[in-house]
Amino acid sequence: MITEGQLRAIQTYALRQLAQDHSGHGSDHLQRVNRLARRLAQAEGANLNLTLAAAWLHDVIDDKLMADPIKAHQDLANQLTSLHVTPADQAAIFDIIDHMSFSKSFNGVQKLSLEGQIVQDADRLDAIGAIGIARALYYSGHVGEKIYDPTIAPREQLTRDQYRNQPGTAINHFYEKLFKLADLMNTASAKTLAAHRTTVMHQFVDQFKAEWTADDEA
Numbered sequence: 524m525i526t527e528g529q530l531r532a533i534q535t536y537a538l539r540q541l542a543q544d545h546s547g548h549g550s551d552h553l554q555r556v557n558r559l560a561r562r563l564a565q566a567e568g569a570n571l572n573l574t575l576a577a578a579w580l581h582d583v584i585d586d587k588l589m590a591d592p593i594k595a596h597q598d599l600a601n602q603l604t605s606l607h608v609t610p611a612d613q614a615a616i617f618d619i620i621d622h623m624s625f626s627k628s629f630n631g632v633q634k635l636s637l638e639g640q641i642v643q644d645a646d647r648l649d650a651i652g653a654i655g656i657a658r659a660l661y662y663s664g665h666v667g668e669k670i671y672d673p674t675i676a677p678r679e680q681l682t683r684d685q686y687r688n689q690p691g692t693a694i695n696h697f698y699e700k701l702f703k704l705a706d707l708m709n710t711a712s713a714k715t716l717a718a719h720r721t722t723v724m725h726q727f728v729d730q731f732k733a734e735w736t737a738d739d740e741a
């Protein structure tokens with residue numbers, strides 16, 4: 524059982540680890556994922572503190588975000604041990620955060636615990652809807668991508684390396700990833716939220732393209 528005290532210490536640790544992030548994984552992302560994870564855990568009857576612990580920690584060992592993911596993994600294990608998180612709870616946390624990222628699911632489907640499915644749903648929900656639109660534009664600016672270029676086709680059906688070497692645009696990211704996320708939700712509660720958030724994104728992209736060609740409605 525993860526205690527309230529352990530959970531607060533885990534929150535502080537996660538926020539400290541990602542404090543310097545400017546790619547859209549900072550404390551605001553963690554706070555939103557936690558609010559979503561709490562809502563989903565309550566609706567789905569999951570273990571709340573395990574869900575929230577994994578939600579705080581889900582990005583701290585990410586190989587995109589951490590210079591040395593093996594060290595980040597070891598640091599986290601040491602931290603959890605010093606907080607007297609039991610070996611069983613540590614195993615449950617690592618089982619979630621090691622296996623839930625979108626890129627890792629390219630390598631075959633990993634069966635997650637209910638709590639893991641919820642954290643994955645919460646993370647994916649935070650990539651869609653109005654927040655998802657804002658994050659996609661923010662990320663594209665961060666990495667120097669264009670907002671839109673009608674001559675660049677979405678990078679469908681490519682290997683990971685090909686995918687990495689093609690130019691992207693913010694608008695293409697909706698076709699390449701964001702419009703697909705609703706179908707990947709695990710839990711019923713997340714599916715309902717995702718359907719509404721996906722409608723919002725389609726309205727945005729449709730309006731964006733209409734404005735691009737000055738064909739929008741008066």
Ligand code: ADP
Nearest residue numbers: 547625650655658659660662663691692693696
């Ligand atoms: P995760 O939170 O699953 O690790 P990513 O690191 O892939 O997600 O993305 C962080 C945020 O940036 C997400 O909101 C995602 O939609 C957005 N993003 C990622 N790649 C791109 C891209 N090529 N163009 C626009 N937005 C992107």
Ligand code: NI
Nearest residue numbers: 548581582646
């Ligand atoms: Ni995340």
